[in-house]
Amino acid sequence: MGRRLALVWGAVSALAFLAALAITWPDAGEGFWIDYAVPGVAVLLAIGVAVAGDVARTQLVARLVVGGVWLYAGWLKIGDPAASVAAVRAYELLPGSLVSTVGYVLPPLEIVLGVALILGLLSRGAALLSGLLATAFIIGIASAWARGLQIDCGCFGDGGAKADADLAYPWELARDVALVMLSAFLVRVRHRWLSLDRLLFRPSVFAFDGGEDPGTPPITTTEPDDEEEGAR
């Protein structure tokens, strides 16, 4: 299971990265570093699972990367809700009555989501929400691009009009595609090495998870079904 999924998400992330590179060439270096880093990390993690078969460490790094991106994005926006509302409005996608609320909710939602993923708190639910949110952003950015709007995606603060936005859209989309892929992996794989879920939801009566030494990561090859892991 894990290995095949890794191939899929690695291939999709790599394709998104290469597509962005091809579309924005020769001005590919102008973007925000996170937009390059996330698809890159996604490909490396896919290799980590597919070649080394190390699901335990991969899920931890995936959680830290995806959670870190959300936390950073929310942190940059939380102090300036007016800018966040303006960034949402710039997409001209939501009905007027929702613009303000979505603008206010997004920054704290992203921070809570990021912290939950990093700490491994309700990881599967958080990963699901993370995937849905990134999908919503993909729809928003793609639609802005298709309608010829020239806006900053407002992902990490700022927002509003922006010159040369066409050069940024492919990278923003590549980043969000990679986020969806990593989120899907975190929903699918139930390994939770170093997570709060392990502490909170560890079955207290039956030790389903076989009592492995807590000091070392449970080295699991991808062949046995990961879903046997008791703690989610």
Place this chain on the structure above:
Amino acid sequence: MTSKNTKAQERAARLAESRAEAKRREERRRLISIVGVVAVLIAIIVTVVVVNKIRNKVDAPVTSEHALLFGEADAPHRLVIYEDFLCPICQGFEQAGNEAFTEQVEAGNLAVEYRPFVLLDRFGPYSADSLNAFFVVQAEAGDDVAKTFHDLLFADQPAEDSDSWPGADHFVKLAVEAGAVEAEVRPGIEGKTLSDKVKAATQEAEDANVNGTPTVLLDGEQMEGFKSWEGLVEDIVDQVSE
């Protein structure tokens, strides 16, 4: 033999039952923990949203000494616009609304009160310098010229992330184009003589919780529920021309 078997079966059944019971309790405990954590997380988000909404509730003063009134003071509707000359959305709003608002002003339905202030000083000196020039033009050449100068500033707006900023000569040129006399406005623009007024206007906007530009109030009510700035212009014209 049979009784022994039965006993063993009974014991196995009891064991199975207590295991099932423990499993149910385990499930319940799990469910309660999950619901509890979700509730706490949602409560955190809601609290932040509510606090941010309260902190950003615009409480604009009825009158301002740092404003430019376009139209008759006793017009039935008044549109207050807080703006920054460097803000691209303000420029977009100006482009979308200027013509329609001018029509409404000329029809006697509306007065537009511009309250420019400095919001985007993190990008450089342009916000403060342009506002100083605006106040100098208003003081030396009057409101009509200042309105034209205001429109020219937005029409000739530099990008937020510019590496170099237009200096005094640029503002003097636009002021003269708007109808000001160069000898009257140049000293004030070059010497940034109204920087105290710039600070006061900015402080007034901050005290009113204006944290974004443009912030638009029609008859004292902040305009919020609109999809786009073009949509807002339509809403305003609809309300004003009724």
